[in-house]
Amino acid sequence: xxxxxxxxxxxxxxxxxxxxxxxxxxxxxxxxxxxxxxxxxxxxxxxxxxxxxxxxxxxxxxxxxxxxxxxxxxxxxxxxxxxxxxxxxxxxxxxxxxxxxxxxxxxxxxxxxxxxxxxxxxxxxxxxxxxxxxxxxxxxxxxxxxxxxxxxxxxxxxxxxxxxxxxxxxxxxxxxxxxxxxxxxxxxxxxxxxxxxxxxxxxxxxxxxxxxxxxxxxxxxxxxxxxxxxxxxxxxxxxxxxxxxxxxxx
Amino acid sequence: xxxxxxxxxxxxxxxxxxxxxxxxxxxxxxxxxxxxxxxxxxxxxxxxxxxxxxxxxxxxxxxxxxxxxxxxxxxxxxxxxxxx
Numbered sequence: 001x002x003x004x005x006x007x008x009x010x011x012x013x014x015x016x017x018x019x020x021x022x023x024x025x026x027x028x029x030x031x032x033x034x035x036x037x038x039x040x041x042x043x044x045x046x047x048x049x050x051x052x053x054x055x056x057x058x059x060x061x062x063x064x065x066x067x068x069x070x071x072x073x074x075x076x077x078x079x080x081x082x083x084x085x086x087x088x089x090x091x092x093x094x095x096x097x098x099x100x101x102x103x104x105x106x107x108x109x110x111x112x113x114x115x116x117x118x119x120x121x122x123x124x125x126x127x128x129x130x131x132x133x134x135x136x137x138x139x140x141x142x143x144x145x146x147x148x149x150x151x152x153x154x155x156x157x158x159x160x161x162x163x164x165x166x167x168x169x170x171x172x173x174x175x176x177x178x179x180x181x182x183x184x185x186x187x188x189x190x191x192x193x194x195x196x197x198x199x200x201x202x203x204x205x206x207x208x209x210x211x212x213x214x215x216x217x218x219x220x221x222x223x224x225x226x227x228x229x230x231x232x233x234x235x236x237x238x239x240x241x242x243x244x245x246x247x248x249x250x
Numbered sequence: 251x252x253x254x255x256x257x258x259x260x261x262x263x264x265x266x267x268x269x270x271x272x273x274x275x276x277x278x279x280x281x282x283x284x285x286x287x288x289x290x291x292x293x294x295x296x297x298x299x300x301x302x303x304x305x306x307x308x309x310x311x312x313x314x315x316x317x318x319x320x321x322x323x324x325x326x327x328x329x330x331x332x333x334x
Contacts, residue, residue, distance in 0.1 A: 034287050042304050072310070074309065077306065081306040107317065126309065127309060129293075130293075130297050130300060130306070130307075133293075133297050134297070134301070
């Protein structure tokens with residue numbers, strides 16, 4: 001998917017009104033691929049889709065719904081089916097972040113993190129499988145996190161949800177490989193997005209100090225790796241969780 | 251070919267049945283009652299039904315699709331006319 005010459009590939013990117021998801025959608029659209037944006041509510045994703053279509057000239061559609069709600073996800077996939085009949089690419093990115101020490105996370109906060117990040121990812125992949133089976137060289141990329149592999153104080157619950165995403169990735173790769181569907185994940189480190197905006201300057205400097213490449217990631221750093229994994233260049237890569245973290249796990 | 255025959259053709263093809271398998275045999279098929287209709291074939295069968303009739307089947311209905319008769323009911327639900 002890295003060049004405008006590539007065959008147009010229909011890709012759904014969940015959680016793509018802003019941040020990493022939007023950067024992924026923009027990267028694909030700029031390469032001329034039809035993209036289906038997704039957001040939890042209709043207004044923001046419709047606006048984002050209109051803006052991206054105007055910016056890139058690509059065919060951009062929008063679907064909306066809470067990924068934690070199976071019926072909503074099923075409805076989203078029916079809309080993709082109506083629009084395109086298939087998916088060549090799926091990016092399971094929709095997620096939320098919350099942090100707090102163990103013993104200080106409320107039950108609803110824990111449940112919501114799992115519902116969106118882990119259950120939502122599962123709903124999305126499961127409901128998309130039959131669209132992917134109709135795709136050309138279909139490829140799935142899920143967005144995990146360095147917190148799912150390395151962990152950090154205050155991030156236990158969030159990290160557990162992202163570890164679930166990594167597990168889902170590996171099992172799905174084994175199961176769907178025989179059907180020609182590749183499944184990989186990226187595990188971003190500290191990315192400059194709204195999710196990270198809650199950090200104060202000192203905390204942000206600490207993150208940078210912990211990163212050998214000496215800066216926070218930009219959403220586009222993640223988007224370029226996702227684009228690679230979706231593309232034919234990664235045709236023999238499946239079941240991998242690729243760190244996009246500037247070496248912070250070292 | 252009417253819709254019921256189209257559905258039978260999908261079952262014959264996907265489950266690797268003899269092309270001349272009697273209609274009554276196909277109509278009586280149930281999930282896991284024959285070796286060919288296992289969980290992997292089930293997903294292929296669902297995809298083939300979706301492709302043939304240009305529909306998208308919900309996951310709950312995929313799980314409930316345990317016989318040829320259930321497939322007929324499912325097609326009715328999607329507005330495909332299989333009776334008469």
